Amino acid sequence: MIRVVLVEPREPRNVGAAARAMKNFGLEELVLVNPERPLDEAAYRLATRGAADVLEQARTVATLDEALAGAVYVVATSARAREGYAGEVCTPREGAPRVRAMTAEGPVALLFGRENFGLSNEEMDRAHAVWRIPTGGYASLNLAQAVLLVAYEVFLARAELTETARPRPAAAEELERFFADLEAYLIEIRYTDEHRLEGAMRAFRRMAHRALLSSNEVQRLRGLLRQSRWAIAHGGERVD
Amino acid sequence: MIRVVLVEPREPRNVGAAARAMKNFGLEELVLVNPERPLDEAAYRLATRGAADVLEQARTVATLDEALAGAVYVVATSARAREGYAGEVCTPREGAPRVRAMTAEGPVALLFGRENFGLSNEEMDRAHAVWRIPTGGYASLNLAQAVLLVAYEVFLARAELTETARPRPAAAEELERFFADLEAYLIEIRYTDEHRLEGAMRAFRRMAHRALLSSNEVQRLRGLLRQSRWAIAHGGERVD
Structure with a gap:
């Protein structure tokens, strides 16, 4: 029920690395909007065998509309802290519980922009929420790193990790x-x-x-x- | 005050990618224990220009003892859920506030193992805490991804120095x-x-x-x- 949408990715290997990141956190539905090149061997190598199925089942579409069809909740990710989005700006950690809750209502789309300049303002405006990943001054996450952190937060919001089992404490x-x-x-x-x-x-x-x-x-x-x-x-x- | 220690990394480019991950979250001290190969052009390329200084200032040492010298708190990361470590097993999110707090006492070391088989039991036993990154079934994070998630959690854990003053911890x-x-x-x-x-x-x-x-x-x-x-x-x- 959670769909990762990559908008116009340039490098097939970045798509492969993103697939691997997704698979680690249980996300399997990948949609590519108008990618610059088709998936190639490098993409599969970066995905590793474990996430090859994510690439095999990835859908390629021509427009963002198609990628978002049916989605009841859309999250756009952004490296910058611009104001004036149509969606509420928050961190992945703040927003992840909402994503989890919305999956009960229908498909949720997580939107990632181009490697070089992200999402356009118009694309941003399609999102219910804009997630800005907090960084320490030097902000230069690549596409797969952003997917990794977002997938991780969404995964943890679901799991509500049972604290690690501890042996019986002494009375x-x-x-x-x-x-x-x-x-x-x-x-x-x-x-x-x-x-x-x-x-x-x-x-x-x-x-x-x-x-x-x-x-x-x-x-x-x-x-x-x-x-x-x-x-x-x-x-x-x-x-x- | 937070030191990232990579134990016997095989691929210089993985070290470069780890440096980039660190820099995004304000970590700059990198120590390499007995790396298989010296840092090369690929390492610097993966680090990107923004994290080149992390590589330039990285220390290479022969033993884990040297890497941990002076550290008052040691965290080992593990992909597996084995039992029987000398350190408390928890998730990065559970453990990160403690790391922040301990930086007030002295250097903290975050330990990452080899790309292929992680840390040995003896290396694990040097740690106060063992962090297992929770994943969704398919667990195949690479070295730089693990560094990224750990650095992210440590960054987000605000100092929370609520703990009462403690005497000087043992090195x-x-x-x-x-x-x-x-x-x-x-x-x-x-x-x-x-x-x-x-x-x-x-x-x-x-x-x-x-x-x-x-x-x-x-x-x-x-x-x-x-x-x-x-x-x-x-x-x-x-x-x-």
Whole structure:
């Protein structure tokens, strides 16, 4: 339901690189408006085998009207911060959730301009929204880079990434048993004198809390103390 | 304060494309670890004139240690979702605010692997965080695309220096000395058998990285090992 439209691309290899960028983020529908040259071997090489199907299924049309047929929402991308567009100007990140929402209504078109001078004002005016990719002063993204960043933002707006799965965190009482064990161990090995023990324990607690230890990790640390005690009991002698 | 480190890049033109990607998002410090070939004309062509200075100022070093010298926070990028890294696994978007915050403490290194097989497990283990770029099934980002997306996320993550002031974080080389010391200790106390040692070390690295240990804390942990050794040498006898 999301269509990438490249307006008058000059270089087939840029189209290939754009296809690869699309495919990484699950976009597969590519429309070329009046390209300067037909897709060639360089285009397929840049697409890599994984995105060859995007190129094979790409439609070539003569006019922007044809490319936008049926689209319920059109986004134009722009490197410049000009004012006065017909569409709302925002960043890809700001606009991506709207694109996702609109796919429930019908096809959405993402519009990219020519390598050398982008989209004309008239083409811009076809867009509901104008996405300007923020850059750090030196702004010189090529076509495939712009497609990559836009596809990435649209993809992330869909996925609402479930945060990376984390192992079960240690419960407070598990941590306390570890701290009690550690404190006893510090006394056994004479880690510090009595009136500095409290401060030392606080320092170790701080590290543990900051690490957000999992249950397994607390077990591992207690295993380390247990094994240290074993080594102490054997007094460093070789017991092979 | 943000250093992009490319580990053993094969193709100079990929380095050039990465430089262009960096420059778009205000990153200028590039370090190449043992590149297969020196930078050539193709590299400069891909960088475009705007990012030529990034290539001119790029440092080439022989080892990852040199590349990470002084870094207080290290991020490794990975295309795969393997488990078992020493660093916390998250997405660039989740991790970027932390990178911004850490730049207030010292240099941050963003680590990218070889074009063909990425970073080794040992290289991964140097990282506080492992960033996996989420993709849509077909995952085939090239080196410069990965650099582009990471640079973009870091750029967009406004400093958000809300975190409370932290003491001076440990530099990469301090951490490595501690890990070497810990590994020797684990062998001394027979914490685990030989073929499980690597996994154990990775688990300890993971906790340490997640805790973002300060320089003082690393000293404290090494003091704990030192005192444990003292206790072992005295074999648990009472020496009051």
